[in-house]
Amino acid sequence: MTRGVTQISREIYDLHMLILWVCVVIGVVVFxxxxxxxxxxxxxxxxxxxxxxxHNTKVEIIWTAIPIAILVAMAVPAAKTLVxxxxxxxxxxxxxxxxxxxxxxxxxxxxxxxxxSRLDRESDAARQLASGADPYKIEHYLLNVDKPLVVPxxxxxxxxxxxxxxIHSWWVPAFGMKKDAIPGYVNEMWFxxxxxxxxxxxxxxxxxxxxxxxxxxxxxxxxxxxxxEAWQKSTAEAQKQAAAPQQPATVPxxx
Amino acid sequence: xxxxxxxxAHGHDAxxxxxxxxxxxxxxxxxxxxxxxxxxxxxxxxxxxxxxxxMVIRAELFKPGLQFVDPMFFNSMTTxxxxxxxxxxxxxxxxxxxxxxxxxxxxxxxxxxxxxxxxSFWILPFAFTILLxxxxxxxxxxxxxxxxYPPLVLQTGDAFPMVIFAIHLxxxxxxxxxxxxxxTIMNMRAPGMSLLxxxxxxxxxxxxxxxxxxxxxxxxxxxxxLLTDHFFGTTFFTAxxxxxxxxxxxxxxFFGHPExxxxxxxxxxxxxxxxxxxxxxxxxxxxxxxxAIASIAFLSFIVWAHHMFTVGMPLAGQLFFMLSTMxxxxxxxxxxxxxxxxxxxxxxxxxxxxxxxxxxxxxxxIGGFSGLMLAIVPADFQYHDxxxxxxxxxxxxxxxxxxxxxxxxYYWLPKxxxxxxDETLAKWHFWLSAIFVNILFFPQHFLGLAGMPRRIxxxxxxxxxxxxxxxIGAFGFGLSQILFPIIVIKCIRSxxxxxxxxxxxxxxxxxxxxxxxxxxxxxxxxxxxxxxRGAEH
Numbered sequence: 001m002t003r004g005v006t007q008i009s010r011e012i013y014d015l016h017m018l019i020l021w022v023c024v025v026i027g028v029v030v031f032x033x034x035x036x037x038x039x040x041x042x043x044x045x046x047x048x049x050x051x052x053x054x055h056n057t058k059v060e061i062i063w064t065a066i067p068i069a070i071l072v073a074m075a076v077p078a079a080k081t082l083v084x085x086x087x088x089x090x091x092x093x094x095x096x097x098x099x100x101x102x103x104x105x106x107x108x109x110x111x112x113x114x115x116x117s118r119l120d121r122e123s124d125a126a127r128q129l130a131s132g133a134d135p136y137k138i139e140h141y142l143l144n145v146d147k148p149l150v151v152p153x154x155x156x157x158x159x160x161x162x163x164x165x166x167i168h169s170w171w172v173p174a175f176g177m178k179k180d181a182i183p184g185y186v187n188e189m190w191f192x193x194x195x196x197x198x199x200x201x202x203x204x205x206x207x208x209x210x211x212x213x214x215x216x217x218x219x220x221x222x223x224x225x226x227x228x229e230a231w232q233k234s235t236a237e238a239q240k241q242a243a244a245p246q247q248p249a250t251v252p253x254x255x
Numbered sequence: 256x257x258x259x260x261x262x263x264a265h266g267h268d269a270x271x272x273x274x275x276x277x278x279x280x281x282x283x284x285x286x287x288x289x290x291x292x293x294x295x296x297x298x299x300x301x302x303x304x305x306x307x308x309x310m311v312i313r314a315e316l317f318k319p320g321l322q323f324v325d326p327m328f329f330n331s332m333t334t335x336x337x338x339x340x341x342x343x344x345x346x347x348x349x350x351x352x353x354x355x356x357x358x359x360x361x362x363x364x365x366x367x368x369x370x371x372x373x374x375s376f377w378i379l380p381f382a383f384t385i386l387l388x389x390x391x392x393x394x395x396x397x398x399x400x401x402x403x404y405p406p407l408v409l410q411t412g413d414a415f416p417m418v419i420f421a422i423h424l425x426x427x428x429x430x431x432x433x434x435x436x437x438x439t440i441m442n443m444r445a446p447g448m449s450l451l452x453x454x455x456x457x458x459x460x461x462x463x464x465x466x467x468x469x470x471x472x473x474x475x476x477x478x479x480x481l482l483t484d485h486f487f488g489t490t491f492f493t494a495x496x497x498x499x500x501x502x503x504x505x506x507x508x509f510f511g512h513p514e515x516x517x518x519x520x521x522x523x524x525x526x527x528x529x530x531x532x533x534x535x536x537x538x539x540x541x542x543x544x545x546x547a548i549a550s551i552a553f554l555s556f557i558v559w560a561h562h563m564f565t566v567g568m569p570l571a572g573q574l575f576f577m578l579s580t581m582x583x584x585x586x587x588x589x590x591x592x593x594x595x596x597x598x599x600x601x602x603x604x605x606x607x608x609x610x611x612x613x614x615x616x617x618x619x620x621i622g623g624f625s626g627l628m629l630a631i632v633p634a635d636f637q638y639h640d641x642x643x644x645x646x647x648x649x650x651x652x653x654x655x656x657x658x659x660x661x662x663x664x665y666y667w668l669p670k671x672x673x674x675x676x677d678e679t680l681a682k683w684h685f686w687l688s689a690i691f692v693n694i695l696f697f698p699q700h701f702l703g704l705a706g707m708p709r710r711i712x713x714x715x716x717x718x719x720x721x722x723x724x725x726x727i728g729a730f731g732f733g734l735s736q737i738l739f740p741i742i743v744i745k746c747i748r749s750x751x752x753x754x755x756x757x758x759x760x761x762x763x764x765x766x767x768x769x770x771x772x773x774x775x776x777x778x779x780x781x782x783x784x785x786x787x788r789g790a791e792h
Contacts, residue, residue: 001637001704008633016634023624030595031617037598038613041534042605049535049602056596060540063592064585071581074631079574081633086570127321127713135319135716142319142715166407167500169565169640173706178636180566182501183406184494187567206640206708208400210407211327214711 002174005197005222009176011081019074026070085177088188091158093151099161099168099181099205102212106149109160112236119215120144127215143202148219150235152228154195161187166210172203172220180207193222274774282377285369286774287354288671290376294351295664297379299740301343302657304387306733308336313695313729316722321713329712330398331390337401341518342425343383345652348660349521350375350432353460355671357436359765360454362445362781367438375432382424389414400710402511403478405492405503409485419482426471433467436460445764445780451545452786454763455538458545459524462552466513466520469556474510477503501566508559516555519651520548522619522659523590526612528763529666530594533609534601535760540593547586547593554583564635573632580630584623591620606758607681611662614654614689622650625700640710643703649696658688661739668743669757673771674750680742687735695728 003013041047098105103118119127123142126133135141151157161170163181170189171178179189193201203218223231275283284290311332315323324332354372358365366372389396394412397403403418411418440461444453453461480503483489490496492503523544531538538544560568560576568576594616603609625647629635638644661684669675698721707718714722755770767785768776 012633012637015631016628016637019628019631019634023627027620027624030591030620034595034598034613034616037595037601038603038605041598041601041603043535043602044604047600047602050600051536053596053600054537054539054541059596060543060589060592064589067585067588071584075578075581078577078631078633082570082573082577085633085636086573129321129323129325131320133320140715142713166410167404171640171708173637176633176637178565178639182494182566184498184500185567204706204708204711208330208404208407208710210410211325211330211398213330214326214708214713 004174004176005193005199005201006175006177006191007194008081008085008191009174011084012176015078015081018077022070022074088158088190091156091190093155094158094160095149095151096160096162097149097170097181099163099165099170099209099216101165101210102205102216104149104170104205104216104218105164106147108232108236111232113232113239115147115239117145117147117149117219119212119217120146124215140202142215143204143217143219145217145219148200148221150221150223150228150231151193152225153193153198153222155225155228156190156192158188158190161189167207168205168209168216169207170203170218171206172201172218174201174203175220178206198222198224198227284373284376285365287358287365287369287372288772288774290366290369290372291351291354291356292671293376294347294354294379297376298344298348298351298660301339301347301383303736305336305339305344306736308332308339309729310733312336313726315712316714317726318723319714319716319719324712326712327395327398330400330710331396333710334397334399334401335386335390338386338397339383340652341401341514342422343379343386345518345656345660346425346429347379349460349463349518349656350429352456352521352525352660352663352667353432353436356667356765357439357457357460358443359670359768359776360457360763361440361443361448362764362777362786363439363443364775364778366435367443368435371431372435375428375435378424378428382421382428385417385424386421389417392417402507403481403503404507405481405484405500408481409492415485416482419478422478423475426475429467430471433464433471436464437468440464445777445786447781447783447786448764451542454524455527455541455544455548456521456524459520459522459527459548462548463517463520466517466552466555470510470513470517473506474514477506477510480506501563504563504566505560508562509556511562512559513552513555515648515651516551518656519619520552522615522656523548525659525663525666526594526615529608529612529662530597530616532666532758532761533606533612534598534603536597536601537762538593539596539599540589543589544593547589550586551583554579554586558583561630561635564632565639577630577632581627584627584630587623591616591623602760604759606665607676607678607685608662608666608758610682610685610689611658611665614685615658615662618654618658618689618692619651622647622652622655625650638703640708641703642699642707642709645709646696646699646703649699653696654689654692661688664743666758667765668746669750669753670765670768670770670772672747672750673753674746675753675757676742676746676750680738680745684735684738684742687738688732691728691731691735693728695725695732698722698725698728 003010094109096107105116107114122138123144126138161179161181163183168181175191177189177191179187201220205216392413397411397414397418399408480491484491490498492498492500527538558580561580702721756766
């Protein structure tokens with residue numbers, strides 16, 4: 001796991017490292033006692049069993065109380081981060097994400113931009129059964145799309161996540177957030193990429209959704225706020241043009 | 256055929272007590288030993304079939320790129336692998352061990368309901384034939400995951416009603432088996448065998464049986480709703496009709512979480528017998544162990560949504576399920592500490608049952624640690640539906656449940672067959688299994704943390720190295736398992752005669768029975784002296 005590029009991803013990383021170290025320490029202690037026992041208390045080395053050692057109330061209380069304390073110590077920071085994650089107030093941009101079999105539809109509700117994002121053609125050709133293609137020769141094999149999701153950095157971006165057919169799930173590891181895309185539901189999630197972390201971030205669908213579940217990746221192109229505004233404006237314009245009804249070359253004058 | 260070797264293994268009884276012969280002995284079996292044997296042979300066969308499916312999966316995942324199978328077939332392999340292992344291998348293996356051991360350990364002549372017992376077993380080969388046949392019908396086998404989430408599962412082809420039917424049959428088998436276990440334990444304990452004197456294996460099965468009765472009907476309800484959604488126009492799980500796909504997940508996991516405890520509680524029982532036997536020391540904290548199993552069983556009912564943290568759950572729900580899930584670590588920890596304390600100041604020897612039990616202790620604990628990590632909801636957002644989860648549950652199921660089953664078979668085989676297995680071959684089986692299982696599953700933690708999703712047949716090239724190592728582990732582990740039937744058959748055919756008490760430190764009523772084991776045992780209940788000598792305290 002990496003620290004990621006959002007405040008939440010960093011907090012999640014820290015929680016992960018904390019629980020990991022707690023488990024390592026407990027493991028070292030407990031496995032240490034086990035290994036010590038295996039070495040010291042062997043019949044082949046002449047050990048004689050102490051068959052009276054079947055209770056020790058003091059020790060039993062300690063090894064129940066200490067784990068409870070550790071769990072409480074873990075639960076507090078975890079709950080804090082969870083409360084932050086669930087705080088979807090004051091978002092600055094909303095994008096609707098719809099999972100399809102097998103690609104993602106992105107709709108910029110206020111920006112007038114809308115497009116479908118699918119696995120890049122080069123990856124798609126290479127991943128066909130027995131294609132003989134070498135995945136190593138393809139850049140970002142299986143993690144490339146034709147049209148990435150474009151978002152501004154330093155902006156609390158809200159995603160409204162839903163699906164059109166079966167359950168999918170939208171995940172970019174670098175952002176630390178994952179949400180299921182469920183037909184009939186509109187799930188809310190948000191992320192805010194650090195101001196200085198513009199760039200391309202990749203993720204995948206993470207809920208089995210049929211044959212090509214492994215082949216509907218996510219690419220997020222994080223740009224500066226200005227770049228994003230410019231992109232959104234020009235893309236919306238281009239989409240409007242493309243959708244406009246055909247006009248005749250000249251309008252015949254009346255009379 | 257395996258059945259015939261078992262028939263000769265039981266030997267010729269001094270008093271031939273109406274023991275049937277030929278196919279009738281097995282098809283019409285009512286003897287708990289015979290039915291136990293059939294369950295175990297069935298479970299072993301299903302383990303190999305599920306294992307071959309796993310080999311297909313790991314072969315495809317050896318390198319990036321799609322080399323061998325269509326993605327749809329790959330999905331059906333992951334789905335069927337789980338269904339076969341959970342419902343075909345582990346659960347019937349535990350039922351086989353229950354059938355063999357519970358009457359012997361409580362001083363009862365047989366299970367309370369012998370004909371029901373027969374029916375419970377024979378449903379299973381029928382059900383699994385139907386399930387295996389789905390691979391050959393239009394649309395192929397089920398490919399929506401063993402968790403059967405709608406709407407995806409409703410896209411299953413002709414296999415769909417076959418899968419639902421097979422699951423219903425397996426459920427009936429489990430429920431009837433559980434009823435038999437409870438009635439036997441509650442009614443047929445020999446005089447003097449009070450509940451708090453029973454071996455921990457019997458306790459673990461008593462509690463497991465209650466879990467089975469509580470949750471198998473819930474699964475039945477869930478899959479019936481899938482059936483009516485598909486065929487009869489209901490919309491339980493279709494939003495367009497006013498239904499809710501997530502409701503399925505709630506119902507399924509309300510079954511599903513207790514189900515995983517059904518898979519592991521008997522393992523706790525087995526290990527609680529084997530470690531004291533080979534440490535030559537009574538289990539540390541017997542009552543605490545009983546209460547711990549009961550607490551775990553109770554808590555298992557209130558944690559189910561930890562499988563669903565990303566569905567869009569309200570904050571209060573996420574907090575509740577995080578805390579209740581973390582709580583399970585406490586009684587589980589108590590058990591691990593008690594097993595360790597049993598070893599402490601013992602006098603240990605390391606025959607194969609003990610080796611498997613100790614491997615369980617180490618490796619199940621690792622699986623428990625990854626489970627605790629998964630309970631932390633914000634962290635779970637990064638782990639959910641990745642290989643980190645796959646690593647977690649395989650650690651608790653393979654070196655957890657499967658190793659305990661192997662330990663139990665090695666432990667009790669000398670009793671069942673009155674012959675010793677080949678200890679050298681068995682140690683080879685152990686070491687190869689223990690080493691390869693870690694090569695197979697430990698790297699999957701790294702894959703999950705690196706961002707590799709579950710249930711994908713092909714992956715981005717940064718995931719190659721750990722996948723390759725995991726696949727090598729899989730091939731090694733799979734091949735090592737071939738040793739096991741060889742060892743069992745060799746034991747039955749030509750093992751050295753085993754004494755009534757095959758292990759120096761073993762306690763329990765089963766070891767008070769003579770070797771060779773009569774076809775019918777405890778027709779006269781054990782005397783109080785025998786119980787005192789054999790019973791757990």
